[in-house]
Amino acid sequence: QEYLNEISALLQKGRMPKVKELVKQALEAGVSPKEILEEGLLSGMSVIGEKFKNNEVFVPEVLIAARAMNGGVEILKPYLVEAGVETKGVVVIGTVKGDLHDIGKNLVKMMMEGKGLEVVDLGVDVSPEAFVAAAKEHHANIISCSALLTTTMGEMKNVVDLVKADPEISGKVKVMVGGAPVTEAYCQKIGADCYTSDAASAADAALNFCI
Numbered sequence: 001q002e003y004l005n006e007i008s009a010l011l012q013k014g015r016m017p018k019v020k021e022l023v024k025q026a027l028e029a030g031v032s033p034k035e036i037l038e039e040g041l042l043s044g045m046s047v048i049g050e051k052f053k054n055n056e057v058f059v060p061e062v063l064i065a066a067r068a069m070n071g072g073v074e075i076l077k078p079y080l081v082e083a084g085v086e087t088k089g090v091v092v093i094g095t096v097k098g099d100l101h102d103i104g105k106n107l108v109k110m111m112m113e114g115k116g117l118e119v120v121d122l123g124v125d126v127s128p129e130a131f132v133a134a135a136k137e138h139h140a141n142i143i144s145c146s147a148l149l150t151t152t153m154g155e156m157k158n159v160v161d162l163v164k165a166d167p168e169i170s171g172k173v174k175v176m177v178g179g180a181p182v183t184e185a186y187c188q189k190i191g192a193d194c195y196t197s198d199a200a201s202a203a204d205a206a207l208n209f210c211i
Ligand code: B1M
Pocket: 059, 098, 099, 100, 101, 102, 103, 104, 105, 107, 108, 144, 145, 146, 147, 148, 149, 150, 151, 176, 177, 178, 179, 180, 181, 196, 197, 198, 199, 200, 202
């Protein structure tokens, strides 16, 4: 437990090299990879997620904590595959067509990964067709769209419409939307399945769709 608490605390401080070192030490000491992931890394990330939601920490702290988490996960990955820890669901994520803002999208991705979801990141300027094709290819549970411009948020409706028109994924793949100009009212207007205002809530909502 000492290792796990320390990993969680170091992750919250964004100390990537230290996190990596401690993950290695914990493995050598016989702590299970699943425990290191869930009670060390993910628990640290969820503290950061809560603090972010409450404006107690800000974007830079979240980014360095996420970087530390990725460092730890990198060490754990081979062991996790062996230990058979299953991912809880698959999310295809991207910033919509015409939009190049990716900071919020990256935060959402990191928070989702922090919840044990597998995230396929299509990057920025993603067409509705590309979202749908990737959702099929990766057997995704969710398509998650980010938009930061009033001029591009309309693309989210095109994604929703394309999903609804496709018999293979219609009703099966949920569409989540978010980004600064997006609102709950807009989400309902275009018929998307879920709107959240911040990255931590997006990850919570995504997990709820998957379990
Ligand atoms: Co641009 N930009 N930008 N920009 N930019 C805004 C968005 C703008 C509000 C600035 C302003 O004028 N006040 C404005 C939009 C106006 C509007 O449409 N209403 C704007 C503009 C106009 C533009 C350009 C058109 C400027 C120009 O060229 N004339 C241009 C467009 C380029 C394009 O996309 N085609 C442009 C370019 C850029 C940069 C490239 C310089 C840079 C982006 C760099 C990058 O992303 N790699 C940039 C930036 C940084 C911003 C601001 C300053 C910051 C955005 C940001 O990253 N915020 C922004 C002004 C502002 O917001 N104060 C602005 C931090 C981020 C963490 O927040 O993405 O909202 P956000 O994510 C939040 C939530 O929204 C939520 O979670 C996150 C945090 O918890 N969330 C989701 C986000 N996605 C979600 C998805 C979900 C759920 C939740 O899915 C389920």
